[in-house]
Amino acid sequence: MISPKKIAVVGQGVIGLTCASRLLDRGYSVDIFSREELQETTSLAAGAYWWPHKVYPKERVSAWSKETYDEYVKLRSIPESGIYFEKHYRFCLDMDDSAYALQLVDKWEEIDGARYGFPCEQAFRVVLPVIDVPTFMPYLKSMLQSRGASFHIRHLESPAQLFPEFDLAVNCSGVWAHYFVGDKDVFPIRGQTVRISLPGGLKQSTRLYQKDDRFTLVLPRSHDAILGGTAQDGNWDRHPSAGDTEKIFLQCAEIVPEIVESEILGSSVGLRPGRKAVRLELELIAPDQPVIHNYGHGGGGYTVAWGCANEVAKITAEYFS
Numbered sequence: 596m597i598s599p600k601k602i603a604v605v606g607q608g609v610i611g612l613t614c615a616s617r618l619l620d621r622g623y624s625v626d627i628f629s630r631e632e633l634q635e636t637t638s639l640a641a642g643a644y645w646w647p648h649k650v651y652p653k654e655r656v657s658a659w660s661k662e663t664y665d666e667y668v669k670l671r672s673i674p675e676s677g678i679y680f681e682k683h684y685r686f687c688l689d690m691d692d693s694a695y696a697l698q699l700v701d702k703w704e705e706i707d708g709a710r711y712g713f714p715c716e717q718a719f720r721v722v723l724p725v726i727d728v729p730t731f732m733p734y735l736k737s738m739l740q741s742r743g744a745s746f747h748i749r750h751l752e753s754p755a756q757l758f759p760e761f762d763l764a765v766n767c768s769g770v771w772a773h774y775f776v777g778d779k780d781v782f783p784i785r786g787q788t789v790r791i792s793l794p795g796g797l798k799q800s801t802r803l804y805q806k807d808d809r810f811t812l813v814l815p816r817s818h819d820a821i822l823g824g825t826a827q828d829g830n831w832d833r834h835p836s837a838g839d840t841e842k843i844f845l846q847c848a849e850i851v852p853e854i855v856e857s858e859i860l861g862s863s864v865g866l867r868p869g870r871k872a873v874r875l876e877l878e879l880i881a882p883d884q885p886v887i888h889n890y891g892h893g894g895g896g897y898t899v900a901w902g903c904a905n906e907v908a909k910i911t912a913e914y915f916s
Protein backbone atom coordinates (compact mmCIF):
# COMPACT_ATOMS: atom_id res chain seq x y z
CA MET A 596 0.00 0.00 0.00
CA ILE A 597 1.30 3.51 -0.85
CA SER A 598 1.64 5.65 2.27
CA PRO A 599 -0.28 8.94 2.19
CA LYS A 600 1.48 12.20 1.32
CA LYS A 601 2.63 14.07 4.41
CA ILE A 602 1.37 17.61 4.77
CA ALA A 603 2.41 20.22 7.33
CA VAL A 604 -0.11 22.93 8.13
CA VAL A 605 1.41 25.99 9.81
CA GLY A 606 -1.21 27.55 12.08
CA GLN A 607 -3.97 26.32 14.35
CA GLY A 608 -6.21 29.35 13.82
CA VAL A 609 -9.51 28.96 11.99
CA ILE A 610 -7.72 29.03 8.63
CA GLY A 611 -5.26 26.27 9.54
CA LEU A 612 -7.83 23.99 11.18
CA THR A 613 -10.34 24.19 8.33
CA CYS A 614 -7.55 23.41 5.82
CA ALA A 615 -6.45 20.46 7.94
CA SER A 616 -10.03 19.16 7.90
CA ARG A 617 -10.31 19.30 4.11
CA LEU A 618 -6.86 17.70 3.66
CA LEU A 619 -7.86 14.81 5.95
CA ASP A 620 -11.03 14.41 3.84
CA ARG A 621 -8.73 13.70 0.87
CA GLY A 622 -6.72 11.08 2.78
CA TYR A 623 -3.49 12.99 3.42
CA SER A 624 -1.46 12.65 6.63
CA VAL A 625 -1.66 16.00 8.44
CA ASP A 626 0.59 17.61 11.08
CA ILE A 627 -0.32 21.04 12.45
CA PHE A 628 2.31 23.43 13.83
CA SER A 629 1.63 26.49 15.95
CA ARG A 630 3.91 28.82 17.82
CA GLU A 631 1.16 29.44 20.38
CA GLU A 632 -1.58 27.56 22.19
CA LEU A 633 -5.07 27.63 20.66
CA GLN A 634 -6.34 30.09 23.32
CA GLU A 635 -3.66 32.62 22.33
CA THR A 636 -4.43 32.77 18.60
CA THR A 637 -6.18 35.69 16.90
CA SER A 638 -8.96 33.30 16.00
CA LEU A 639 -9.85 32.82 19.68
CA ALA A 640 -10.10 36.59 20.19
CA ALA A 641 -12.79 36.97 17.51
CA GLY A 642 -16.55 37.48 18.12
CA ALA A 643 -17.60 36.00 15.65
CA TYR A 644 -20.30 36.04 13.00
CA TRP A 645 -20.37 35.45 9.26
CA TRP A 646 -19.75 38.69 7.34
CA PRO A 647 -16.92 39.66 4.90
CA HIS A 648 -15.44 42.50 6.94
CA LYS A 649 -12.14 43.91 5.61
CA VAL A 650 -11.33 40.86 3.45
CA TYR A 651 -10.57 41.16 -0.27
CA PRO A 652 -10.87 40.81 -3.27
CA LYS A 653 -14.62 40.86 -3.56
CA GLU A 654 -15.03 38.27 -6.36
CA ARG A 655 -12.99 35.51 -4.66
CA VAL A 656 -14.30 36.43 -1.20
CA SER A 657 -17.86 36.19 -2.46
CA ALA A 658 -17.33 32.60 -3.69
CA TRP A 659 -15.44 31.53 -0.54
CA SER A 660 -18.07 33.15 1.70
CA LYS A 661 -20.89 31.28 0.01
CA GLU A 662 -19.14 27.92 0.45
CA THR A 663 -18.47 28.77 4.10
CA TYR A 664 -22.07 29.82 4.68
CA ASP A 665 -23.22 26.47 3.26
CA GLU A 666 -20.86 24.62 5.62
CA TYR A 667 -22.32 26.48 8.61
CA VAL A 668 -25.81 25.48 7.44
CA LYS A 669 -24.63 21.85 7.81
CA LEU A 670 -22.86 22.44 11.14
CA ARG A 671 -25.83 24.10 12.83
CA SER A 672 -27.52 20.70 13.16
CA ILE A 673 -24.64 19.60 15.45
CA PRO A 674 -25.19 21.39 18.81
CA GLU A 675 -21.61 20.69 20.04
CA SER A 676 -20.22 22.64 17.06
CA GLY A 677 -21.17 26.04 18.51
CA ILE A 678 -22.67 27.19 15.20
CA TYR A 679 -26.13 28.74 15.19
CA PHE A 680 -28.07 31.26 13.11
CA GLU A 681 -29.42 34.49 14.63
CA LYS A 682 -30.99 37.78 13.65
CA HIS A 683 -28.50 40.54 13.02
CA TYR A 684 -29.43 44.24 12.82
CA ARG A 685 -26.97 46.27 10.80
CA PHE A 686 -27.16 50.08 10.88
CA CYS A 687 -24.70 51.82 8.56
CA LEU A 688 -24.24 55.55 8.68
CA ASP A 689 -22.41 55.40 5.34
CA MET A 690 -22.96 53.04 2.41
CA ASP A 691 -21.86 49.54 3.43
CA ASP A 692 -19.23 48.31 0.94
CA SER A 693 -19.71 44.71 2.11
CA ALA A 694 -23.49 44.74 1.51
CA TYR A 695 -22.95 42.42 -1.49
CA ALA A 696 -22.90 39.62 1.13
CA LEU A 697 -26.69 39.96 1.45
CA GLN A 698 -27.00 38.25 -1.95
CA LEU A 699 -25.36 35.13 -0.47
CA VAL A 700 -27.69 34.54 2.48
CA ASP A 701 -31.14 32.97 2.76
CA LYS A 702 -32.99 35.69 4.67
CA TRP A 703 -32.64 39.45 4.82
CA GLU A 704 -34.67 42.62 4.48
CA GLU A 705 -34.06 46.33 4.35
CA ILE A 706 -35.36 48.22 7.39
CA ASP A 707 -35.84 51.86 8.28
CA GLY A 708 -32.98 52.66 10.70
CA ALA A 709 -34.78 55.77 12.00
CA ARG A 710 -37.57 53.57 13.39
CA TYR A 711 -34.96 51.93 15.64
CA GLY A 712 -33.45 55.28 16.63
CA PHE A 713 -30.59 55.15 14.11
CA PRO A 714 -31.12 57.45 11.12
CA CYS A 715 -28.64 56.04 8.62
CA GLU A 716 -27.82 55.48 4.98
CA GLN A 717 -28.51 51.73 4.96
CA ALA A 718 -30.03 49.37 7.51
CA PHE A 719 -30.75 45.63 7.27
CA ARG A 720 -32.17 42.80 9.29
CA VAL A 721 -30.46 39.60 8.23
CA VAL A 722 -30.19 36.08 9.63
CA LEU A 723 -26.50 35.17 9.89
CA PRO A 724 -24.37 32.30 11.14
CA VAL A 725 -22.90 33.02 14.59
CA ILE A 726 -19.73 31.20 15.52
CA ASP A 727 -19.48 30.64 19.27
CA VAL A 728 -15.69 30.66 19.06
CA PRO A 729 -14.83 29.13 22.50
CA THR A 730 -17.05 26.17 21.56
CA PHE A 731 -16.38 25.90 17.83
CA MET A 732 -12.57 25.99 17.79
CA PRO A 733 -11.99 23.28 20.46
CA TYR A 734 -14.73 21.22 18.74
CA LEU A 735 -12.95 21.49 15.39
CA LYS A 736 -9.58 20.67 16.97
CA SER A 737 -10.89 17.60 18.77
CA MET A 738 -12.52 16.38 15.53
CA LEU A 739 -9.15 16.65 13.77
CA GLN A 740 -7.35 14.83 16.59
CA SER A 741 -9.88 12.01 16.50
CA ARG A 742 -9.27 11.72 12.74
CA GLY A 743 -5.51 11.32 13.20
CA ALA A 744 -4.08 14.85 12.84
CA SER A 745 -1.05 15.58 15.07
CA PHE A 746 -0.55 18.94 16.80
CA HIS A 747 2.84 20.46 17.69
CA ILE A 748 3.66 23.66 19.56
CA ARG A 749 6.76 24.89 17.76
CA HIS A 750 7.98 28.22 16.42
CA LEU A 751 9.19 27.75 12.85
CA GLU A 752 11.65 30.19 11.32
CA SER A 753 10.54 29.62 7.71
CA PRO A 754 8.61 27.08 5.57
CA ALA A 755 11.92 25.62 4.32
CA GLN A 756 12.39 23.99 7.75
CA LEU A 757 9.54 21.58 6.97
CA PHE A 758 11.36 19.89 4.07
CA PRO A 759 12.28 17.13 3.31
CA GLU A 760 10.24 15.69 6.23
CA PHE A 761 6.98 16.78 4.55
CA ASP A 762 5.81 16.56 0.94
CA LEU A 763 3.95 19.89 1.04
CA ALA A 764 3.36 22.76 3.49
CA VAL A 765 0.31 24.97 3.89
CA ASN A 766 1.08 28.40 5.33
CA CYS A 767 -1.82 29.62 7.50
CA SER A 768 0.26 31.87 9.73
CA GLY A 769 -2.17 34.81 9.82
CA VAL A 770 -0.67 38.20 10.65
CA TRP A 771 2.63 36.46 11.51
CA ALA A 772 3.19 35.85 7.77
CA HIS A 773 4.74 39.31 8.02
CA TYR A 774 7.73 37.58 9.67
CA PHE A 775 7.30 33.90 8.72
CA VAL A 776 7.57 34.55 4.97
CA GLY A 777 8.63 38.20 5.18
CA ASP A 778 5.44 39.50 3.55
CA LYS A 779 5.42 43.19 4.45
CA ASP A 780 1.99 43.63 2.81
CA VAL A 781 0.48 41.88 5.83
CA PHE A 782 -0.30 44.22 8.69
CA PRO A 783 -2.19 43.95 12.00
CA ILE A 784 -5.67 45.40 12.42
CA ARG A 785 -5.83 45.43 16.20
CA GLY A 786 -9.20 44.34 17.54
CA GLN A 787 -10.12 44.65 21.18
CA THR A 788 -13.34 43.16 22.51
CA VAL A 789 -15.01 43.11 25.91
CA ARG A 790 -16.79 40.04 27.29
CA ILE A 791 -19.78 40.65 29.55
CA SER A 792 -22.35 38.51 31.37
CA LEU A 793 -25.41 37.87 29.23
CA PRO A 794 -28.03 40.48 30.15
CA GLY A 795 -31.37 38.88 31.01
CA GLY A 796 -33.52 40.98 28.68
CA LEU A 797 -31.19 40.81 25.68
CA LYS A 798 -32.67 38.92 22.76
CA GLN A 799 -30.39 36.62 20.78
CA SER A 800 -29.65 39.13 18.07
CA THR A 801 -26.54 41.01 17.04
CA ARG A 802 -26.57 44.79 16.67
CA LEU A 803 -24.01 46.63 14.69
CA TYR A 804 -23.69 50.35 14.20
CA GLN A 805 -21.06 51.41 11.70
CA LYS A 806 -19.67 54.78 10.70
CA ASP A 807 -16.66 54.86 8.38
CA ASP A 808 -14.13 52.59 10.08
CA ARG A 809 -15.67 52.84 13.55
CA PHE A 810 -18.06 50.11 14.56
CA THR A 811 -20.03 49.30 17.66
CA LEU A 812 -21.06 45.68 18.04
CA VAL A 813 -23.13 43.74 20.58
CA LEU A 814 -23.03 40.00 19.96
CA PRO A 815 -24.93 37.79 22.44
CA ARG A 816 -23.68 34.18 22.62
CA SER A 817 -25.00 31.18 24.55
CA HIS A 818 -23.32 32.04 27.89
CA ASP A 819 -22.03 35.62 27.50
CA ALA A 820 -22.00 38.56 25.10
CA ILE A 821 -19.15 40.13 23.16
CA LEU A 822 -18.84 43.88 22.75
CA GLY A 823 -16.76 45.43 20.02
CA GLY A 824 -14.62 46.99 19.14
CA THR A 825 -11.55 48.49 17.69
CA ALA A 826 -9.93 48.20 14.26
CA GLN A 827 -6.53 49.89 14.53
CA ASP A 828 -4.34 49.46 11.47
CA GLY A 829 -0.63 48.82 12.07
CA ASN A 830 -0.91 48.38 15.85
CA TRP A 831 0.92 45.21 17.06
CA ASP A 832 0.02 45.66 20.76
CA ARG A 833 -1.68 42.48 22.03
CA HIS A 834 -2.48 43.85 25.49
CA PRO A 835 -6.01 45.06 26.21
CA SER A 836 -6.20 48.75 27.06
CA ALA A 837 -8.38 49.86 29.99
CA GLY A 838 -9.27 53.03 28.06
CA ASP A 839 -10.55 50.99 25.09
CA THR A 840 -12.53 48.70 27.42
CA GLU A 841 -14.37 51.66 28.91
CA LYS A 842 -14.96 53.31 25.53
CA ILE A 843 -16.29 50.09 24.00
CA PHE A 844 -18.65 49.46 26.93
CA LEU A 845 -20.07 53.00 26.83
CA GLN A 846 -20.50 52.98 23.03
CA CYS A 847 -22.32 49.66 23.17
CA ALA A 848 -24.55 50.76 26.07
CA GLU A 849 -25.66 53.66 23.90
CA ILE A 850 -27.01 51.34 21.20
CA VAL A 851 -28.15 48.49 23.50
CA PRO A 852 -29.07 49.94 26.94
CA GLU A 853 -29.95 46.43 28.27
CA ILE A 854 -26.22 45.78 28.83
CA VAL A 855 -25.78 48.47 31.50
CA GLU A 856 -26.38 46.03 34.38
CA SER A 857 -23.98 43.41 32.97
CA GLU A 858 -20.72 42.48 34.61
CA ILE A 859 -17.50 42.93 32.62
CA LEU A 860 -15.85 39.48 32.53
CA GLY A 861 -12.70 40.40 30.63
CA SER A 862 -11.16 42.02 27.57
CA SER A 863 -9.03 40.52 24.84
CA VAL A 864 -7.09 41.62 21.80
CA GLY A 865 -6.51 39.88 18.49
CA LEU A 866 -4.52 41.03 15.47
CA ARG A 867 -6.59 40.60 12.33
CA PRO A 868 -4.29 39.77 9.40
CA GLY A 869 -4.87 42.76 7.11
CA ARG A 870 -3.82 42.61 3.45
CA LYS A 871 -5.14 44.27 0.29
CA ALA A 872 -5.94 40.75 -0.98
CA VAL A 873 -5.90 37.31 0.61
CA ARG A 874 -2.83 35.40 -0.55
CA LEU A 875 -4.00 31.95 -1.61
CA GLU A 876 -1.60 30.40 -4.11
CA LEU A 877 1.02 27.71 -4.62
CA GLU A 878 4.69 28.68 -4.51
CA LEU A 879 7.66 26.38 -5.15
CA ILE A 880 10.20 27.78 -2.70
CA ALA A 881 12.74 25.27 -4.12
CA PRO A 882 12.41 22.21 -6.37
CA ASP A 883 10.18 19.69 -4.53
CA GLN A 884 9.34 22.23 -1.81
CA PRO A 885 5.74 23.26 -2.51
CA VAL A 886 4.10 25.75 -0.17
CA ILE A 887 0.45 26.79 -0.45
CA HIS A 888 0.01 30.19 1.13
CA ASN A 889 -3.36 30.94 2.72
CA TYR A 890 -3.25 34.10 4.83
CA GLY A 891 -4.37 37.74 4.99
CA HIS A 892 -8.08 37.20 5.77
CA GLY A 893 -8.50 40.49 7.65
CA GLY A 894 -11.73 40.69 9.64
CA GLY A 895 -13.36 37.84 7.73
CA GLY A 896 -11.45 34.65 8.52
CA TYR A 897 -14.53 32.87 9.88
CA THR A 898 -16.52 34.03 6.86
CA VAL A 899 -14.28 32.59 4.16
CA ALA A 900 -12.39 29.78 5.97
CA TRP A 901 -14.17 26.74 4.49
CA GLY A 902 -14.16 28.13 0.94
CA CYS A 903 -10.42 28.80 1.18
CA ALA A 904 -9.85 25.33 2.65
CA ASN A 905 -11.69 23.75 -0.30
CA GLU A 906 -9.40 25.63 -2.69
CA VAL A 907 -6.26 24.59 -0.77
CA ALA A 908 -7.34 20.93 -0.95
CA LYS A 909 -7.99 21.26 -4.69
CA ILE A 910 -4.57 22.86 -5.37
CA THR A 911 -2.92 20.11 -3.27
CA ALA A 912 -4.63 17.34 -5.25
CA GLU A 913 -3.67 18.99 -8.55
CA TYR A 914 -0.05 19.31 -7.43
CA PHE A 915 0.24 15.60 -6.59
CA SER A 916 -1.66 14.38 -9.68
Ligand SMILES: Cc1cc2nc3c(=O)[nH]c(=O)nc-3n(C[C@H](O)[C@H](O)[C@H](O)COP(=O)(O)OP(=O)(O)OC[C@H]3O[C@@H](n4cnc5c(N)ncnc54)[C@H](O)[C@@H]3O)c2cc1C
Pocket residue numbers: 605606607608609610611628629630631636637638639640641642643644645646749750751752753767768769770771772775785786787788823824864865866867868890891892893894895896897898899
Ligand atom coordinates in the same frame (compact mmCIF):
# COMPACT_ATOMS: atom_id res chain seq x y z
C1 LIG B 1 -11.81 41.29 17.68
C2 LIG B 1 -11.95 40.47 16.44
C3 LIG B 1 -13.20 40.19 15.94
C4 LIG B 1 -13.35 39.44 14.78
N1 LIG B 1 -14.61 39.14 14.33
C5 LIG B 1 -14.75 38.39 13.22
C6 LIG B 1 -16.06 38.04 12.77
O1 LIG B 1 -17.07 38.40 13.39
N2 LIG B 1 -16.16 37.29 11.64
C7 LIG B 1 -15.06 36.88 10.92
O2 LIG B 1 -15.22 36.21 9.90
N3 LIG B 1 -13.82 37.18 11.34
C8 LIG B 1 -13.64 37.94 12.46
N4 LIG B 1 -12.39 38.27 12.88
C9 LIG B 1 -11.24 37.94 12.03
C10 LIG B 1 -10.76 36.53 12.23
O3 LIG B 1 -10.64 36.27 13.61
C11 LIG B 1 -9.41 36.35 11.52
O4 LIG B 1 -9.55 36.65 10.15
C12 LIG B 1 -8.92 34.91 11.67
O5 LIG B 1 -8.91 34.56 13.02
C13 LIG B 1 -7.55 34.72 11.08
O6 LIG B 1 -7.25 33.37 11.29
P1 LIG B 1 -5.84 32.76 10.98
O7 LIG B 1 -5.97 31.30 11.21
O8 LIG B 1 -5.35 33.25 9.66
O9 LIG B 1 -4.85 33.44 12.04
P2 LIG B 1 -4.54 33.12 13.57
O10 LIG B 1 -5.75 32.78 14.34
O11 LIG B 1 -3.70 34.25 14.05
O12 LIG B 1 -3.63 31.82 13.50
C14 LIG B 1 -2.31 31.89 13.02
C15 LIG B 1 -1.59 30.63 13.43
O13 LIG B 1 -0.29 30.58 12.83
C16 LIG B 1 0.67 30.24 13.82
N5 LIG B 1 1.97 30.74 13.44
C17 LIG B 1 2.27 31.96 12.92
N6 LIG B 1 3.59 32.06 12.69
C18 LIG B 1 4.13 30.88 13.06
C19 LIG B 1 5.45 30.35 13.07
N7 LIG B 1 6.49 31.10 12.63
N8 LIG B 1 5.67 29.11 13.53
C20 LIG B 1 4.63 28.35 13.97
N9 LIG B 1 3.36 28.80 13.98
C21 LIG B 1 3.11 30.04 13.54
C22 LIG B 1 0.11 30.90 15.07
O14 LIG B 1 0.72 30.41 16.24
C23 LIG B 1 -1.36 30.54 14.93
O15 LIG B 1 -1.58 29.20 15.37
C24 LIG B 1 -12.21 38.99 14.07
C25 LIG B 1 -10.95 39.24 14.59
C26 LIG B 1 -10.80 39.98 15.76
C27 LIG B 1 -9.43 40.23 16.31
